[in-house]
Amino acid sequence: MTTPAWAPLRDKIFRGLWIGSLASNVGTWMQTVGASWRLVDEPAAATWVSLVQTATMLPVLLLALPAGTLADVFDRRRLLLTVQAASFAVATTLTVLTATDRMPPPVLLVFTFLLGVGQALTLPTWQAIIPELVPRDALPAASSLGAVNTNLARSAGPAVAGLLVAQAGVPVVFGLNALSFVVFALALLRWRRPPHSGSQAEHFGPALRAGERYVRYAPLVRRILLRVVLFVLPGSVVWGLVPLVAQRLHMGSRGYGILLAALGAGAILGALLMPRLRDRLTPNRLLVLSGLAYATALVTVALVPSPFAAVPALVLAGLAWMAQVSRMNASLQLFLPNWVRARGFAVYRVVFAGAQALGALLWGQITELTGLPAAYLAAAACMLAGTATVRRLPLHERAGDRSPATYWPEPHLMLEPHLDDGPVLVTARYRVREENRAAFVDAMSTVRRSRLRTGATRWGLFRDGEQADEFVEVYQVPTWDEHLRQHDGRLTGSDEHEEEKALALAEGPPRIEHLLPAGVPVSRH
Structure with a gap:
């Protein structure tokens, strides 16, 4: 029997951490909007505003694998608590300097980068602890809830930040982001993680190389990463060009918020439907149907220039996006063993963020050359081509037994090697x-x-x-x-x-x- 969509939230520890993560994600989106708005009146504003996105995403690309290694080497709860404390200190300093008008654009970008470092350290660690909080058969539902969390934050964060910037100013937005780290830290303090017995912690360098080797020689992980690229690369056209869709439909800034809310609503609807879909569809059929649905949404937005068509099309796109991402996320959760789970998810984050960033750049350039409808149609064609490969390059539907197994006999040596001796x-x-x-x-x-x-x-x-x-x-x-x-x-x-x-x-x-x-x-x- 499939676990209901909201079942993991019945566990008070998972529920508390999920809410804390939601607060942190909302704060991150508010921070991004506040930083962008702080720079709109500066000379060369377009360059400064675009650099906010760069400063936010760059740490994920640079630090995801080292962050995943830290999460596998050190106690994950303590690591998250340390990161939340450091992020709170950075966000509080940013708030004070902004309120006292001591925040020139280069300094704002430095603080944005530092907060991005905190996010890069948090993401793989949070993903790695989910299997410690819920039973194995509840992992797909927990993965769907993770997608709901992200899309709720993506929808609510910019909307709340826009209202607060207009009514109270940018420093208030930055201050609330600082408080969001406190909410997540309090949820972590309530969680008493059981002590993990076993060998001593790995050294950072060897652990980093071990994570890379694991992904390289794990065909199931490589297949998941390939499917991520084939979906996210064309799918990023929606997230990257939503403002231009609102502009094309003469919907203004309020319409931009409505379109983002439509994407978020579709993701939430997808989470509610996922248990039934998993009952009725194999993982690969789900990938095919969601790919076709996403392509249909792209074609609709391109060919029907009306808000009454765009809004339901983006609801469909949000649903299909959530179905694909949560399916691949759940597959990775089920496959990765605990000793390398955070490192595996770190590689996943690098591939995901890289495909999204590259796709946004690609579709932006195509839009400049050919126009928005042509870019959406080209993305739809790429989505269909990627979906057509599911038959030849399917997700493996059975992960096997990923529990630790100690079955090799203990070595009995006449020599006395040190742990660092080798090869x-x-x-x-x-x-x-x-x-x-x-x-x-x-x-x-x-x-x-x-x-x-x-x-x-x-x-x-x-x-x-x-x-x-x-x-x-x-x-x-x-x-x-x-x-x-x-x-x-x-x-x-x-x-x-x-x-x-x-x-x-x-x-x-x-x-x-x-x-x-x-x-x-x-x-x-």
């Missing part, structure tokens, strides 16, 4: 009957990806020239610490299943050897 060469010798050799080699190709995902930098499978029935697996790990993490924490139930398939084709268990650097001392025990 370490591991060999495994298998005896395989002639009739099983082809199947064994094929099964070991899946084992290869497991080794490379979990720490190995090189892998090979060889045959012993003197023993025709003996195969030798060889892989290299950067340090002894990395190899111990393979033994305890990085392997999953799916890795165990794939390894068992290969072992079933061999005669008995393999003979394992650990080759260490020549300078490692002999154990005193």
Whole structure:
């Protein structure tokens, strides 16, 4: 039975954190509007205002993967609390300097960038803790609620900021953004995260490289990222050019707010419908239908220049956007193991933000050359082309068992390596009957990806020239610490299943050897 759309909110901790995240997201959108409005009367205002968006997005592109690494290395609750405290200090200073008229444009951009750094650190960490708060079968619903959160903030933040700027001034908007960090921090303080046992924290550099290797050798993650690009790149035409749609339809600034609200309303409607859609549609059929719906919305906006057509079309676009994004987000939540979850989501954020930024730039240039309707029609054609690839490049519908599995025997050594000693060469010798050799080699190709995902930098499978029935697996790990993490924490139930398939084709268990650097001392025990 599918989990109802709002079911995760019944948990008071998830509910509190979701509300805190909503307050923070609304504050971020208010901050962006306030910063832009603060600069509209400056010389070269168009340049300064455009740089606000750059200063907001640049930290996500630059820092997402390091931020995800920090979230996997350190306690996620403490990291979020530290970031909220730092963001509160930055936003409060910004408020005071703006209220006292000591905020020239370059300084405002520096503060905007610093707040963007806080957002870049928060996003992958928040995504990574969701599976700790809700049961696994509730993750798709929690993912949909995350999309609702984002779109509510996108709709409400600019509208509230516009009213406050007119009635009370920019410093008040900045001050409320500062208070939004307090709301999120209070929700975090109510959450008592259980202590996580296991090995000591990874060092930052090796952890960063381990995250990159994991994504590179995880076909399911790479497929999700590809589908993100194929949808977000053409889909970004809506978010990037909504102001021009309002201008084309002579709707003014109030109409701009109405169009944004239509997108947000569509996303909320999509969240309400998602449980039923998941019951009736496979993930890939959902991708196809939402892609077709989004393309239909783009064609409608391009060919029917009327607010009465544009508003429902954007509601449909918001629904389709939410369906695609929440589906891919949920797939990633289900697939990523806990040890690398934040790093995986950091890569997801980089790809998502990069596709959105590149798409907005692309469609803006096409609009300059050909006009707004032509840009929307071109985006619709790209959306249809991307949707047509679902059959050949589908999302994998089953993530397998992602729970940690400790099934390798503990290594017993005569040497005493330090955790930082390396590289370490591991060999495994298998005896395989002639009739099983082809199947064994094929099964070991899946084992290869497991080794490379979990720490190995090189892998090979060889045959012993003197023993025709003996195969030798060889892989290299950067340090002894990395190899111990393979033994305890990085392997999953799916890795165990794939390894068992290969072992079933061999005669008995393999003979394992650990080759260490020549300078490692002999154990005193």
